[in-house]
Structures are given as C-alpha cells and as structure tokens.
Amino acid sequence: MTAISREEVAHLAHLARINIADDQLEHFAKQLDAILDAVAQVSQVDTADVPAMSHPIPMTNVFREDIPVASLAPGAALAGAPAVEDSRFRVPRILDEE
C-alpha cells in the first residue's frame, strides 16, 4: 500500500507546472495511490532472471551522417507561435529561475 502525501502531490504539480488548489491535493493523492497500487502488481512477478529492457528492438549504433539537410522554410517555424517579435518566439517572462 503506497501513501502519496499532500506535499508530494504539490511538488509533482510544481514540476509539471500545473496549478492544483490546496483542497484538491487530497483528492489527487488518493487517485495517485490507486494508480501506483495498480502498477505495483507488476512487482509480484519474479523477474530475477529478466534483464531490464528500455528498447524492445535489439539494435545499437544507429547513426546519421553529419550532412546538413534543409531546415524549415524561413517563417515556417514561427508560423504557429502565439507571439513573434524580431523573428523570435515571444514568451512570458520567466520568474525565479535561471
């Protein structure tokens, strides 16, 4: 039985840049508990002889040659931007970081 604390939910929310009201923390903590419990069933399987796997296809060293290819047409990259200034993406100021 896992037990996710309110603080852990608040921290995860911060890392994910999601606003969660204080009175919702408990609610999500319970849901996350249920999800983790469900996933934790996997740990009942005996995996002592099974190596961990991150890539299902047994390939290595898949390389591309260092030859330039055309980038997006000028302006195309910016076409979907909410705001543009001087050919750059305009974003809200960033606080408390960097």
Next chain:
Amino acid sequence: MAEALMKYDEAIANFDPVLGLEVHVELGTNTKMFCGCSTVFGAEPNTQVCPVCLGLPGALPALNRIGVESAIRIGLALNCEIATWCRFARKNYFYPDMPKNFQTSQYDEPIAFEGYLDVDIDTDEGPKTFRVPIERAHMEEDTGKNLHMGGATGRIHGADYSLVDYNRAGIPLIEIVTKPVEGTGKYAPEVAKAYVSALREILRGLGVSDVKMEQGSLRCDVNLSLRETPESKLGTRSETKNVNSLRSVERAVRYEVMRHAARLTAGERIVQETRHWHEDTGISTSGRSKEDAEDYRYFPEPDLMPIAPSREWVEELRANLPENPAVRRTRLTAAWNISDLEMQNLMNAGVLELVEAAVSAGMNPDAARKWYTGELARVANERGVEVEELGVTHVELSRIEALISEGALNDKLARQVLDGLIAGEGDVDSIVAGRGLAVVSDDGPLIEAIDAALAADPAVVETIKSGKLAAAGSVVGAVMKATRGQADAARVRELLFERLGVSE
C-alpha cells in the same frame, strides 16, 4: 547586493577548498546532434530549426555519428574509459529555451568516465604538476538562446518578456565533469584556471570545437565547497555559472572561497544553489536553488538506440589521436631550440599549428616564427581576427623568404608583399610584379641616388671620412627613401663607403 567576504589568505588559513568543474563544449559538427539542421553561427533567428529540434509532435531524433565519435575522442584524450554500451536519457524540466520540455542527455551511463588531466601550475616551490580527476564526459544537446526584454536592466529580473531563438537548440554538447578536486590548498584558483586552459588546448588540438569562451562554445561552471580540514567531510557546495573567460574561472573560485569562509565563520549555512557570475563587477549573485536529480525524472530515451562503440572503433580513434599538447610543446621547444617564453608567445598568438605546418613543409623555424608572431600577428591583432583568418599560407611565406635570401626582396618590400597577400592580390610573384616591388639590384641607379644624397648634405661626407661611420645611416635612409624602399640597404652602405674610399 554584495555579500560579506573574508580575506583570501585568512580564508585559506582556516578552511580547505574543494573544487569541482563542469565544462560544456559545443562541438563543431556540421549538423545538430539529433537532426540535420546546420550549426553555422550567426544565422537569422529560427532559420536553422526543424520539427526535431523544435520538439514538434511525432518528430524522431537521429544521432549524429560525428557527435558520438567526437565524444569518444574527447574521452580518450582525457584518459577516460569508453563505455561498451550506453544510452541517452531524458532530463525533464520546463524552460522556454528547451522546446521539447526535456533535454536529451546521458544520465548514469556516460559514454566516457574515470579519466584525468594533468595540469601545470606555478607554486611558491616552483612549477608543479597537479592531477585533476575526471568523473565523466557525456553527450547532450544545447538549448535555444533567450533574450530578456524590457525591465530596467535588461537582465532576467525585471524583464517584461523573453524572445527565443532556437538555432542553437540541439547543437551537440559534451559535458565534462571533474570529481571533487582535493588537495589544491591555496592554489585552487590557479588549478581551476590551468585545468580549463589545458582542456581548451586539448579540445582545440582534437579539432572538435572552436572552444571560444567569449562566444559560448566553451562554458564553465565552478563548484566550490570548503571544509575545516582535509580530513573533514565535504562541505555544501555552490555552483557558479556564466564563468566565461579563463580569468573569470580563477576569480570566481577565489570569490567563492572568500564568500563561503565569511559565511561559515559567521555561523551561517551555505545554501546549495546556482549562482551567476558577473564579469564586470567580479562577484556572484544567487540564482535558483538546485532541483534534485530525482526532480528531473530521468529515464532512458526510447527514440534513440543504445550506443555500443566497438573496441575496434575505439582503438582506431585512440591510435589517431593528436599528440598531447603539453608533450608536443616540450618536443617542439627542443626541436626549434627556443625558450619557454618564445613557446609561450607562439601559444598566445595562437600560431603554434601554423608555425609547425610551415616548418614541416621545410621552412626555417626562426623565419616561420618571425612572420607568424611578428607582422602577421600584428595585422591580425589590428583587425581583431585570428592569424589563420588572414589566409596567408606557409607556401607564400616560403616564397617570400626565398626572394629575401636571393636578394630580390628586403624586409620592407616583403611586408608590402604580405599586405598584397592579405588584400587578396594574388600569389607572391604576381604581387611583386604587379606592385613593382623588386629590389633595385643594378648599382647604377643606387650610385646616382647616393650621389644625390651626398650633394644634398655635403657636411656628412667629411663626418664619415673622419671615421664616424654611424653618420652613413642618414645617407642610406635618404637613398632608401629615394628608391621607395626598393634598394638593398646593405648594398647601398657598401657602395657609399666605396665611393668615399672608407673601409668599415
């Protein structure tokens, strides 16, 4: 806001500094690490971008072979082990200069690990070699560039908004991390500087990066902590970013030693945080507090296959590494019979490679040094470019030297030929012909010019005849002027004495 500092000597008397250095080097590959976008510096903003480096949905990365090869070569040059198998990982965090919302990096499986770099520093007891242990060198990608707009200072604090250019996003980076560097004592600042300097030299020698600190292709973060004695456990460290010159590396270490010492002595804690170095004022200010590694929620990158460099590949790369720069310097200093100071001059002028190339092509070492550290360095310095960029090859310099030894050119004319070469007027012989620069070798016009000079200054004739040979200088000068520098000064002197019946 300036913080309290303790005098450096006092700080060192009371505490033992432990250094850590993280260097990011931007590789000089043609394309980015995971896509084929060009990496050329200075392009219009957001023109060297594609769905991969912009993090558009569904885009898949493809790994640059030269990026991996460069990482292995760097690892080998730093005496590292090369992983037999390793993966990329996603480092998750949100920041507008990173459009994917994660940086593709390596986590616990760096491509190179367990190396060292020996650096030389001057101590009170004379030169000493210090071994800096290297923890790892791993592959990752650069971020975009932010421009903070508005606000009073143009800095991030008080900025109204930011503008982002993603041309740099995805350019291959190698991050080289030292282990805690212990036992430096008071020489911590010098060791830090010598390490970055030696590393830069190695990277330049490998040809993997242009390693320009001022342009950000080599960036250094300085970690520092203090402890009471070398036996105490490690203290809390600060990480100072934006240390963008060799001088700043030294100053930032010194500053942090003094700042930590003042805090600790006052009974305050050191906060584990990122600090920002200010080149202009020579102080650091507090930045964000560090996120813990677990906050980055690293996990193996599913879109890139693991890398398993074959031992044959690694050994081939090892066999073709350039000579270690320090070893090479010692060898060339001996071979060219020059002093350590003269070698230092070659290094400072950034012309060692050029001189070596010239000498191996058969040019006399002294002549090659004369041109590269003299006239060429002067012109390059005047124009604020590297000597290399002047585009004068040793083939041309050799030709100039040959013409000088034949007596067809003198030093003054040779400099004019050089001007012509830099101006792109063609090869040496066509510039000599085009500018009419040949030394006047026929005695007739020289004698005429000597006679004219003597006629203009009759008093000098008696002065010279009375034995004051130094007075000949003004006559030679007048002849050189009359022939617009095209006379051979030694020959003029000879002819002058002949005419006056004086022997030297």
